Amino acid sequence: MEPATSSLVLKGAHVMDPEQGIDRVADVHLADGKVQFVGSRELTPNTKVVDVSGHYLSAGWTDIHVHAYGTLGFANPDTVGVYQGVTTFVDAGGPGIGVLDQFMELLGNLETTLYAGAFIRPMGLLGLNFIEGDVRTLGEVPITRWLDFAKQHRDLLRYIKCNAIGDYGPGTLKLTKGLAEILSLPLYMHIGEFQLQNPKHLLAPEAFRIAEAGDMITHLYHGNLGQVIDESGKVLPIVREAERRGVIFDLGFGGYNFSWDVAEKAFAQGLIPHTISSDLQQFNVVRPVKSLANVMSAMIRLGMTVSQVIERVTRNPAKALSLTDRAGSLKPGLPADITVFRVDTGDYEIADCYTKVRKAEKQIVPVLTFKNGKRFEVDLALAQDESNWFLQIAEDHVPSRASSLSERQRSFLSALAANLSSINWELSSAERLDIEKALELQDIFHQVRGKQGLSLKEALQSVYASFLDQNFTMQIGLLLLRLERPFAIQRLRDVSGQRPMAA
Amino acid sequence: MAGFRPDSTKFPARANLDGQGIVVLRTKTGFRGVQRSCPHLQGTMMNAELIANDTMVRCPLHVFTFKLSDGKGVNCPGFRLKVYEIKEENGMFFGRSVN
Numbered sequence: 266m267e268p269a270t271s272s273l274v275l276k277g278a279h280v281m282d283p284e285q286g287i288d289r290v291a292d293v294h295l296a297d298g299k300v301q302f303v304g305s306r307e308l309t310p311n312t313k314v315v316d317v318s319g320h321y322l323s324a325g326w327t328d329i330h331v332h333a334y335g336t337l338g339f340a341n342p343d344t345v346g347v348y349q350g351v352t353t354f355v356d357a358g359g360p361g362i363g364v365l366d367q368f369m370e371l372l373g374n375l376e377t378t379l380y381a382g383a384f385i386r387p388m389g390l391l392g393l394n395f396i397e398g399d400v401r402t403l404g405e406v407p408i409t410r411w412l413d414f415a416k417q418h419r420d421l422l423r424y425i426k427c428n429a430i431g432d433y434g435p436g437t438l439k440l441t442k443g444l445a446e447i448l449s450l451p452l453y454m455h456i457g458e459f460q461l462q463n464p465k466h467l468l469a470p471e472a473f474r475i476a477e478a479g480d481m482i483t484h485l486y487h488g489n490l491g492q493v494i495d496e497s498g499k500v501l502p503i504v505r506e507a508e509r510r511g512v513i514f515d516l517g518f519g520g521y522n523f524s525w526d527v528a529e530k531a532f533a534q535g536l537i538p539h540t541i542s543s544d545l546q547q548f549n550v551v552r553p554v555k556s557l558a559n560v561m562s563a564m565i566r567l568g569m570t571v572s573q574v575i576e577r578v579t580r581n582p583a584k585a586l587s588l589t590d591r592a593g594s595l596k597p598g599l600p601a602d603i604t605v606f607r608v609d610t611g612d613y614e615i616a617d618c619y620t621k622v623r624k625a626e627k628q629i630v631p632v633l634t635f636k637n638g639k640r641f642e643v644d645l646a647l648a649q650d651e652s653n654w655f656l657q658i659a660e661d662h663v664p665s666r667a668s669s670l671s672e673r674q675r676s677f678l679s680a681l682a683a684n685l686s687s688i689n690w691e692l693s694s695a696e697r698l699d700i701e702k703a704l705e706l707q708d709i710f711h712q713v714r715g716k717q718g719l720s721l722k723e724a725l726q727s728v729y730a731s732f733l734d735q736n737f738t739m740q741i742g743l744l745l746l747r748l749e750r751p752f753a754i755q756r757l758r759d760v761s762g763q764r765p766m767a768a
Numbered sequence: 769m770a771g772f773r774p775d776s777t778k779f780p781a782r783a784n785l786d787g788q789g790i791v792v793l794r795t796k797t798g799f800r801g802v803q804r805s806c807p808h809l810q811g812t813m814m815n816a817e818l819i820a821n822d823t824m825v826r827c828p829l830h831v832f833t834f835k836l837s838d839g840k841g842v843n844c845p846g847f848r849l850k851v852y853e854i855k856e857e858n859g860m861f862f863g864r865s866v867n
Contacts, residue, residue, distance in 0.1 A: 393844055394808065520830055547843065548830040655833065656843050695807065695846035747845035 272296045273638065274308060277318030278605060283576040284324075284583075284594035293322060295601040298638035302597045317605050320632060323575045324594050325352025325602030327582040328557050330483055330517045332546035333379055334368050335359035336392035336656075336743055340735035344648035345545045346377025347641040349556045350631025352602035353378045353582075353592050357453065357483070357517075357544070358426040362410050363387030363704065364740045369421065370722045371738050376636055378602075380423040380586070382453055385441040388700055388740055392546075395698040396460060400427075401436045406444055415448050423586045424453040424481065429468035429491070432461055438468065438475050445480070451513075451585070452480040457487035459521045467491045473503045478511030481585060485514045485538045486531060488524025488619055498530040508536070513585050515540045516577075518560045518618075520549030525621040532567050540585055541577040547654040553616045556645050558606070558629045563615045566625040571608055574629070605633035656737050658748065667730045667760045674727035677717045679761035681728070682754050684709050685745070692747055699746070707742030731760045769854075769861045780814050785863040790852055793836075795822035800836050801852030801863050808832045808847060825849070839867045 275293040280303055282288075287303055294301035308314065331354045333342035338359060346354055354377055360368035361384040368389075372379055384390050385400050387407070400406065415422055425448065427441035438454065445452040454476065456469040469491025472482055485493060493504045508514065516523070516538040541564055543557040554560060561574045569577075583593020591600055606629055613625040634641040647653065670678075688709065690702050714724035728741060732748065745753060772783045772792065779794040783801065790801040791813045802813050802825060811829035819826050819833065824842060826833045833842040834849040841847035851866040 393846065395846070548832070551831055552828075655831070657833075658842075692845050695841075695844070695848075698846075 272309070272312045273601075274312055274314045275317050275322060275603065275605070275635075276314050277316060278320045278322035280595070281321060281323045281572055281575045282579070282595045283572065284580045284589075285596060287595070288572055290318075293595060293603065295603075295635070295638050298601050300595050300597055300599050300601050303595050317633070320605050320607055321571070322603060322605050324579040324599075324604070325592065325634065325636065326350050326557060326578040326604050326631075327352070327586070327588070327592055328354040328542050328545070328578070329481075329515055329540050329582045329585065330355065330357040330382070330542035330544045332356060332359055332390075332544070333375075334371055335389050335739050337390065337546035337548070338738060339547065339550075339648070340653045340737050341647070342371075342379065343376050344650075344653050345543070345550070345556070346375065346379075347634045347636050348644050348647050349558060350604040350606060350634050350643055351377060351557055352604065352634060352636050353380070353588065355380045355382045355423050355586065357382045358384035358390040358428075358455075360384065360740075361387040361389040362407060362414060363707070364389050365414060365418070365421075366721060367725060367738070367741060369418070370725055376639070376641070378592075378636075381421050382424045382426045383422055385425060385427045385437065385444065386700075388703060388742065391698055391700075391743070394460065394695050396431065396696055400440060401433055403440065406440055408444065408447060411444060411448060422448065422450055423588075424451045426453040426455070428455040429472035430455065430458045430460060430464075431468065432464040432466060434466060435468060435471040435475065438471055442475050442480075452476060453515075454480070454482050455484060455517070456482055456491055457484045457522055458490035464490065470501070470503050473501075473507040473512070476507055476510070476512040479513065479585070481513040481515050481540075482507070483515040483517035483542065483544070484519065484522035485516055485536070486524055486528035487522040488527050488617075489521065492527055493536060494527060494530050500531055500534045500536045504536065513539045515542050516560065516564070517542050517544045518554050518563070519544030520546070520554065521618050523553075523563070523618050525617040525623055528567055528617075537569070538577065540582045541574060542582075545648070547656060549618075550648050550654050553618055556648065558631050558645070559615065561629045562613070562625060562627065565608075565627045565629065566615055566623055571629075601635050601638040603635040604631055606631045652735050656733070656735075658732050659734050660752065663756070663760060663763070664730055664732070664734045666734070668763060670727050670730055670760065670763075671723070673717070673719060674723055675761045675763065677714060677719045677724055678727055678731060678757045680717060681710065681713045682757035682761065684713050685750075685757070686754055690746055690750055703740070703742035703746045705742075706745040707740070710741050710745070727760075731756055769863055772861050780816065782814070783863070785852060790850075790863065791816070792854060793818060793825065795836065797822070799854035801854050802834075802836070802839075803850035806832055807849060808844065813849075837866075
C-alpha cells in the first residue's frame, strides 16, 4: 500500500473502458486521486510512471453483492475489496433500518468504498439457516424511520433487498417494492429457495412479475427451486418479459447460487447477467467463490469475452447503482479507481456451488488496485485466511484487545451486564430465531450506552472486544442472542473488572 | 461396533452404532464419532476436516464447524452435530452418544 501521489502515469496496459469505447493499449494519467485522461502526452520530469505493459487495465471493479457486515461478514472486508481488485462494493442485505447506524460505524475503517443494499427486515440478514423473509405487514416496515434515515444518508443507500424465498406468499416482495419506491431506490431480490424443501408457492416467478425497469434480481443461474429455466431447460417466458421491461439481472455466485448446468443452458439461449457479482461471505470465500476474479473467470468459461466481463463489473454496476458520477469508467475527473489485471492461459478448474467442475483455459488475475490514486498490491490469499472468515466466540479466554478498553467502556460493560441480568434469552434452534428478543437485547444496549454517554462506536468496540479476537462486526442484538446468557453476563463482568493498561 | 477394526481401517471410517450410521475420526488423543452428514445441508462428514488441534471438525461444503467435545456449532449458532465417545476395551470398540 502506498499513498496517493499527485501525478502518476500507468503506462502501456491494454485499457478497457466500455463507457468510453476504449479497448486498446494506452496510458492512463492520474493526478490528485483522479483520472486525468487516457492517451499519450509528454511527461513532466516529476511525473511518476508505473510500467503496466503486458497487463489489462480497467476502471476499478464494482461488486454489487458482497457481505461485508453482519453475521456473514468479514473481519477485514478490504480483503474482498481493494486487495482483490474491487474498489467499490455493496453489502447485500447485511443491515436493516434497525442496525444501519451500527453498519455506518464500519465505514470509516475501510479503504474500499462500501454502500448499503439495506434489507427490508430491521435487523438485516440473519444468515445461516434462520428462516428469512418473514416481514409480512406494513407495521413491520417503519417507513418514517426509513425516510428520516434516507434524508440524512441518501448517498449510503443503493438498493433495498428482500429474499424471494419462504412460504409466506408475495407480501414481503410487494412491501419491499413499495418501500423502494417511497425511497426512490431500486428493488434487489434474491431468487432461489434453499431453506424449504417443498414450499407451496415458489416466489421466484413473483420476483420477475414485481420487478420494474432498474430493479435487480440476483442469483440468475442458481440451481435451487425457482430457476430461470423450466424442466426442459428453456428460459421461462416470465424471465424474458422482465428482461424486456428493463429489469437488471445480477449473477450473485455465492455458496448456493451458481449452477454450471443452469448457467450453460440459459447462456446458450442468450440469457446473460447484466452485472457480475460474487456474493462473497464467510461461508463461501474458501470455496467455491474465492474472489470476484474467480467469478469473472467462470463467466469467461461460460462464453463471455474479457470485454463483456469487464463491462459487467465496471460500467453496468455503476449504472445500476447510480454511481456513474464516481465509478465504472476512466472518464476525466472521476476518482482514480483502477484495477490492473492479467488474463492467464493454462489448465484451470472452476467449481460451481454444487458438484460440477469445469476445465477452463483462461483465468483473470488482478494484480494492482488504485483507490482514489492510492496503490494496493492485490493479495488474493488475505481473504482466505481463517482469521478473516472464521467467526468464533472466544469462550475460553478474554480477547487480548479487551485490555485496551477505556475506563468509560468498562463502566459501560458493567452497566450492560447489570441490565442484561434481568433478561432471559436462549438460542434454541438452527431455524427459528427470536428476532423480538434480539431487538430487545439491542434496545438495552442502546439504553445503557445512552445513559453512560458513550458513543455508538465506543460501545460497539467494547462488546466486540469482549467476545471476539478478530474485528468482526455484526448486529449487536444478534451477537448477544447467539451467546449463552450466563457466559455473556459473566464475560461482561470480567472485562469490566479488568484494570486498564497503563499508558 | 461390529466389524470396526481401527488397526486396519482408514480414517475417517464408516461404522454402525446401535443401527445408527456414524463416521469415526482418528484424533491426536484417540477416536471420536460424529453423525454421517452435516446438520446444515447434509454434506458427508467422510470428507470433514479436523482443525484446531483436532478439537473441531469442519464440513467441507460450507465450512460449518463443530466442537468435537459436545458437537456445538462454532461459527453456526443453533446447529449441533451428534458426537460419539469411542472407547476400546479388550479389543472391542464401544461407542456412546455424547449429546
